[in-house]
Amino acid sequence: KNQVEQSPQSLIILEGKNCTLQCNYTVSPFSNLRWYKQDTGRGPVSLTIMTFSENTKSNGRYTATLDADTKQSSLHITASQLSDSASYICVVSAKGAGSYQLTFGKGTKLSVIP
């Protein structure tokens, strides 16, 4: 069964500090991996999408890495801001019959405090 596991479940950091969120997946055959940001009470918003051949992708202060061999990804947030407080969701797409279906992780809830 395809699965996406994220760690930690929650994280509190001081404003201005960096942090790294982890994602491990067992989705096969792998197509692409996405990171979403979901503010409280809102829909998810895409941060990055990475395919098999990409191992790093940046979007402003957000940098995602992908190791397709170990089936791990990380999301690094640099110089955190209060507005970074949100849930970050790792999502993996598989090739094949379920080509319109995604496997979502449960998310990491990040709180940035002053």
Place this chain on the structure above:
Amino acid sequence: NAGVTQTPKFQVLKTGQSMTLQCAQDMNHNSMYWYRQDPGMGLRLIYYSASEGTTDKGEVPNGYNVSRLNKREFSLRLESAAPSQTSVYFCASSEGGTVLSYEQYFGPGTRLTVT
């Protein structure tokens, strides 16, 4: 552009009542999706429509029906609501399928409570 819009934002139903959740997108996307999000769980796909005129079941379709009214609109119907359907429902759209790395755009969600 409004992106993906959903109505209503909030709804309370009694067990056995029916209702339709509405979704519309103005990005000329081919594919549309309905998800539910429950506490402590990842988003789960209920139904999707790869293109106008087609619909397919996702991971948790039982108790729901959908209609792809036209390219813009994709509705989700609960025929006889049950407390287990209490959830936040998100509609999403994308230019194409997820294998091809098309970005999915989500609506703001509908918070449904069934008592």
